[in-house]
Amino acid sequence: xxxxxxxxxxxxxxxxxxxxxxxxxxxxxxxxxxxxxxxxxxxxxxxxxxxxxxxxxxxxxxxxxxxxxxxxxxxxxxxxxxxxxxxxxxxxxxxxxxxxxxxxxxxxxxxxxxxxxxxxxxxxxxxxxxxxxxxxxxxxxxxxxxxxxxxxxxxxxxxxxxxxxxxxxxxxxxxxxxxxxxxxxxxxxxxxxxxxxxxxxxxxxxxxxxxxxxxxxxxxxxxxxxxxxxxxxxxxxxxxxxxxxxxxxxxxxxxxxxxxxxxxxxxxxxxxxxxxxxxxxxxxxxxxxxxxxxxxxxxxxxxxxxxxxxxxxxxxxxxxxxxxxxxxxxx
Amino acid sequence: xxxxxxxxxxxxxxxxxxxxxxxxxxxxxxxxxxxxxxxxxxxxxxxxxxxxxxxxxxxxxxxxxxxxxxxxxxxxxxxxxxxxxxxxxxxxxxxxxxxxxxxxxxxxxxxxxxxxxxxxxxxxxxxxxxxxxxxxxxxxxxxxxxxxxxxxxxxxxxxxxxxxxxxxxxxxxxxxxxxxxxxxxxxxxxxxxxxxxxxxxxxxxxxxxxxxxxxxxxxxxxxxxxxxxxxxxxxxxxxxxxxxxxxxxxxxxxxxxxxxxxxxxxxxxxxxxxxxxxxxxxxxxxxxxxxxxxxxxxxxxxxxxxxxxxxxxxxxxxxxxxxxxxxxxxxxxxxxxxxxxxxxxxxxxxxxxxxxxxxxxxxxxxxxxxxxxxxxxxxxxxxx
Numbered sequence: 001x002x003x004x005x006x007x008x009x010x011x012x013x014x015x016x017x018x019x020x021x022x023x024x025x026x027x028x029x030x031x032x033x034x035x036x037x038x039x040x041x042x043x044x045x046x047x048x049x050x051x052x053x054x055x056x057x058x059x060x061x062x063x064x065x066x067x068x069x070x071x072x073x074x075x076x077x078x079x080x081x082x083x084x085x086x087x088x089x090x091x092x093x094x095x096x097x098x099x100x101x102x103x104x105x106x107x108x109x110x111x112x113x114x115x116x117x118x119x120x121x122x123x124x125x126x127x128x129x130x131x132x133x134x135x136x137x138x139x140x141x142x143x144x145x146x147x148x149x150x151x152x153x154x155x156x157x158x159x160x161x162x163x164x165x166x167x168x169x170x171x172x173x174x175x176x177x178x179x180x181x182x183x184x185x186x187x188x189x190x191x192x193x194x195x196x197x198x199x200x201x202x203x204x205x206x207x208x209x210x211x212x213x214x215x216x217x218x219x220x221x222x223x224x225x226x227x228x229x230x231x232x233x234x235x236x237x238x239x240x241x242x243x244x245x246x247x248x249x250x251x252x253x254x255x256x257x258x259x260x261x262x263x264x265x266x267x268x269x270x271x272x273x274x275x276x277x278x279x280x281x282x283x284x285x286x287x288x289x290x291x292x293x294x295x296x297x298x299x300x301x302x303x304x305x306x307x308x309x310x311x312x313x314x315x316x317x318x319x320x321x322x323x324x325x326x327x328x329x330x331x
Numbered sequence: 332x333x334x335x336x337x338x339x340x341x342x343x344x345x346x347x348x349x350x351x352x353x354x355x356x357x358x359x360x361x362x363x364x365x366x367x368x369x370x371x372x373x374x375x376x377x378x379x380x381x382x383x384x385x386x387x388x389x390x391x392x393x394x395x396x397x398x399x400x401x402x403x404x405x406x407x408x409x410x411x412x413x414x415x416x417x418x419x420x421x422x423x424x425x426x427x428x429x430x431x432x433x434x435x436x437x438x439x440x441x442x443x444x445x446x447x448x449x450x451x452x453x454x455x456x457x458x459x460x461x462x463x464x465x466x467x468x469x470x471x472x473x474x475x476x477x478x479x480x481x482x483x484x485x486x487x488x489x490x491x492x493x494x495x496x497x498x499x500x501x502x503x504x505x506x507x508x509x510x511x512x513x514x515x516x517x518x519x520x521x522x523x524x525x526x527x528x529x530x531x532x533x534x535x536x537x538x539x540x541x542x543x544x545x546x547x548x549x550x551x552x553x554x555x556x557x558x559x560x561x562x563x564x565x566x567x568x569x570x571x572x573x574x575x576x577x578x579x580x581x582x583x584x585x586x587x588x589x590x591x592x593x594x595x596x597x598x599x600x601x602x603x604x605x606x607x608x609x610x611x612x613x614x615x616x617x618x619x620x621x622x623x624x625x626x627x628x629x630x631x632x633x634x635x636x637x638x639x640x641x642x643x644x645x646x647x648x649x650x651x652x653x654x655x656x657x658x659x660x661x662x663x664x665x666x667x668x669x670x671x672x673x674x675x676x677x678x679x680x681x682x683x684x685x686x687x688x689x690x691x692x693x694x695x696x697x698x699x700x701x702x703x704x705x706x707x708x709x710x711x712x713x714x715x
Binding site for chain 1 (some may be wrong): 348
């Protein structure tokens with residue numbers, strides 16, 4: 001049993017619409033080992049949801065290979081469904097059923113015996129912090145509790161792999177943290193393989209492996225540290241008095257690789273801090289822009305992500321100007 | 332495709348829980364057919380009595396007054412107004428004060444003796460029930476009145492009392508009518524067997540269409556599809572509770588028909604039950620088929636509407652299928668109701684057995700198999 005938990009090779013999914021063919025997932029290859037927490041990171045519409053749906057056999061695959069625990073997504077769909085737990089992005093558990101009824105329903109559909117159910121359901125409700133809400137209708141739970149219930153129902157049959165499609169979408173930061181703590185416990189205690197789609201960079205940092213997806217293509221993958229290392233140079237952060245003017249002044253200066261705005265802050269990617277920092281300070285003073293807190297900072301996932309996406313955009317643009325056209329992506 | 336009973340049970344329990352939880356929808360599901368039943372039973376009346384009538388009596392003699400009295404005595408007409416001429420009568424009908432007008436020209440008595448008397452009945456053609464009732468009744472009253480006059484004349488001319496014995500049976504040709512199965516022509520007796528079918532078909536088609544679409548529209552379906560539940564199990568889990576619900580409605584409607592409205596049940600209840608079950612299954616299948624084209628519950632409801640409308644107009648429930656042009660008649664053949672109405676009327680009122688309704692029963696069986704197969708094939712086990 002040394003097959004990867006999740007495997008995709010040249011995975012492609014196209015949708016036919018009235019306007020033509022859209023390639024949502026474009027020759028995507030990835031491999032997730034047992035016990036890993038893999039984060040598929042990408043902007044909205046990059047193809048994250050389509051990828052996970054094709055992996056699960058919920059959508060037909062257009063081309064390529066994909067499997068979960070060695071079972072082919074298309075041909076062994078039902079074997080896969082006994083081994084995995086899944087929280088859909090638009091996860092809607094029957095809202096007119098109580099927490100307990102939902103648990104029993106999914107346990108029954110997964111073929112659990114009554115004895116197993118009686119033992120496992122209270123455990124999971126305890127784990128998810130829902131023990132006091134068993135008689136509450138699922139539709140009346142708060143956003144965070146709904147996601148915890150979804151996690152509990154998806155774990156009922158002790159799956160080996162769980163796939164979570166933006167599980168914390170629309171959930172407050174405290175509940176998000178709680179949710180991720182639950183996932184962390186699962187990984188530590190059971191060695192569960194977790195595949196998670198997320199647009200949140202702080203969640204990406206919690207993964208053991210991540211893949212960056214943009215316009216249906218996997219543009220980078222590796223550990224969070226690997227991804228950050230892909231971005232060349234160093235970052236200087238400061239707050240200028242006039243954001244737009246400062247951006248205009250600095251962009252294009254020698255040694256400046258990239259400028260990103262973060263609210264009132266500017267993040268400037270430079271090739272060498274010691275040499276460029278005085279140059280930037282001088283350039284800003286020359287046009288009368290005051291600034292504060294100018295200092296080098298560590299590259300976060302967010303800067304790395306934006307940098308890699310922009311690089312990909314430039315690449316795509318130059319390709320489009322050249323020979324081949326680039327197809328757009330959908331969710 | 333193998334069916335796992337534990338999974339099916341869990342899926343059915345989910346559907347039943349949801350069905351029972353929405354009490355208002357449930358009350359609506361059972362209540363609406365009952366409301367329709369009572370409306371049809373009490374409001375639909377194809378024979379109209381006491382039609383308001385305006386009278387112009389230009390003769391003012393004993394015979395004309397006797398004729399007017401005969402019309403009133405028939406219970407079909409009320410002599411509500413006495414007017415001077417035909418124009419006033421037409422105005423009164425235009426105003427809606429009366430539904431019919433009677434004009435007796437001068438010298439009615441003299442003309443009856445000569446055998447050339449003629450009266451004019453004006454009927455409000457905008458009201459078909461009044462027209463057909465009044466039309467028939469006026470003819471009948473005039474005929475009987477004439478017979479009375481003839482016998483009087485014979486008595487007078489011959490002086491013999493034989494004339495008094497003259498009656499309808501003395502005419503060279505007479506018809507004696509006997510309406511089988513419903514001798515008193517009670518409307519609800521005609522209506523109920525068809526009504527059972529129409530109410531059940533509406534309920535079944537609508538609920539089945541909604542049930543198939545609801546989980547998909549809400550997004551619950553993705554979460555269910557990703558479990559080991561097979562498509563056939565999911566389809567069955569939605570059909571079986573609705574089958575029970577429709578049977579319940581069936582028992583209530585037929586029970587009310589027999590015990591409340593006193594419609595006699597002359598056939599085999601056993602046979603009726605099984606054929607109704609078949610009919611409900613075919614209607615549920617039709618509902619599933621309808622839902623294949625619907626993306627939302629709203630669309631499902633809208634698509635189910637024409638089924639209900641066609642059922643009412645084309646199945647023979649209200650308007651006879653005899654003499655229906657080819658295209659609407661064929662459209663009617665697409666509905667299970669068309670077959671069931673013949674079965675229902677046959678068993679309910681006529682008390683016939685399977686040997687008389689087997690063709691319609693076989694048609695329903697074939698229909699059920701086809702729609703369920705097509706619907707199951709169209710059930711998408713993936714999202715695209």
